[in-house]
Amino acid sequence: GQNIDQPTEMTATEGAIVQINCTYQTSGFNGLFWYQQHAGEAPTFLSYNVLDGLEEKGRFSSFLSRSKGYSYLLLKELQMKDSASYLCAAMDSNYQLIWGAGTKLIIKP
Amino acid sequence: NAGVTQTPKFRVLKTGQSMTLLCAQDMNHEYMYWYRQDPGMGLRLIHYSVGEGTTAKGEVPDGYNVSRLKKQNFLLGLESAAPSQTSVYFCASREGQGAVNEQFFGPGTRLTVL
Numbered sequence: 001g002q003n004i005d006q007p008t009e010m011t012a013t014e015g016a017i018v019q020i021n022c023t024y025q026t027s028g029f030n031g032l033f034w035y036q037q038h039a040g041e042a043p044t045f046l047s048y049n050v051l052d053g054l055e056e057k058g059r060f061s062s063f064l065s066r067s068k069g070y071s072y073l074l075l076k077e078l079q080m081k082d083s084a085s086y087l088c089a090a091m092d093s094n095y096q097l098i099w100g101a102g103t104k105l106i107i108k109p
Numbered sequence: 110n111a112g113v114t115q116t117p118k119f120r121v122l123k124t125g126q127s128m129t130l131l132c133a134q135d136m137n138h139e140y141m142y143w144y145r146q147d148p149g150m151g152l153r154l155i156h157y158s159v160g161e162g163t164t165a166k167g168e169v170p171d172g173y174n175v176s177r178l179k180k181q182n183f184l185l186g187l188e189s190a191a192p193s194q195t196s197v198y199f200c201a202s203r204e205g206q207g208a209v210n211e212q213f214f215g216p217g218t219r220l221t222v223l
Contacts, residue, residue, distance in 0.1 A: 004151065033211065042199060042214035043152075087151070096167075097212065099151030 002026045004100035006088050011106045012078055020073045020086050020103045028093020032064050032071045035087040037102065043087055046073070075105075083107045110135050113215035115200050121221045122190045130185040130218050132200030139205045141183040142167075142212065143175060145196040152199065158183055190222045 003025045012018040024032065031050035035043035049055055049064035049071060061074040073086055085102040092098055113134045122128060132141065139160050144152040154167030156175040164175045172194060174186045183202075187194060197219050201212040 008149075042216050044214070045211040048211065089152075096154065096157075097152075099153075101149055101151045 002090075002092060002098045004088055004090060004098055006086075006100040006103045008101070009104045009106065011108060012075075014078055014080060014107055014109050016078050017074065017076050018078060018105065020075075020088075020105065022071045022073075022088035022100060024069050024071070024088070024090040024098070024100075026090045026092040026098055029066065030091040030093065030095055032062075033089045033091065033097065034062050034071075034073045035089065037085045037087055039084070046086075078107050080107050080109070112136065113200055113202055113213050115198075115215035115218050117218060118216065119219045121223065122187075123223050124191060126190050127186070127188050128190065128220075129187075130198055130200075130220075132183045132185070132202075132215055133181055134183075134200075134202040134213070135181065136202060136204075136213065137180070138202035138213075139180075140203045141177065142201040143173070143183065143185045144199045144201065145169065145194075146199060146217075147196050155185065155198075190220075192222045194220065195222045196220060 006022045034046040037043040047062040054063045059076045064071045085104045087102045088100040089097040116131045142157045143155040153169045158164045158177040161180040176184045197217050199217050200215040203212045204210040
């Protein structure tokens with residue numbers, strides 16, 4: 001079957017670094033997406049990886065290892081506004097997204 | 110550009126009532142999706158459309174119907190609402206077949222079925 005696993009909740013301190021892990025199993029693979037979702041709002045796109053390695057976008061970076069079925073989202077210099085849920089989604093062979101349940105990130109001052 | 114819009118934003122129904130949720134996008138996207146989001150679960154695909162006049166079932170289609178008569182609109186219907194359909198419903202759209210095209214989401218419809 002198809003499955004995405006990510007931690008339910010994480011806590012970090014303002015100004016610190018946090019890494020959110022995601023493991024996936026899909027029928028075929030066409031890339032890994034990360035979305036951010038603030039409470040009561042819609043998900044918004046953060047990053048996309050299809051090749052192994054690290055993609056950096058400002059304070060956010062995303063890593064992919066296709067052989068391990070593993071990705072992580074790295075957030076640096078955490079700010080209070082980064083408090084949100086982070087959704088991992090893998091695209092299968094039919095170009096459909098399989099979504100994880102999301103990781104709620106709590107930032108403490 | 111308004112992006113993806115959804116109406117209504119909130120709705121309370123009684124069991125057995127029917128309603129239609131409207132999704133509209135002004136980005137000329139080919140693909141449109143309806144998801145539901147429940148606490149502790151990932152987004153689950155209800156139905157999707159790869160172009161005007163076409164629809165297909167997703168992971169959880171039972172109890173829902175959809176129509177895509179115009180490219181910019183995607184309607185989700187509940188014929189006889191049940192308490193299990195209490196959820197937040199998100200519509201999304203994306204450009205086309207290319208995998209690098211991310212999905213853009215509407216603000217969501219919060220539906221309660223009593």
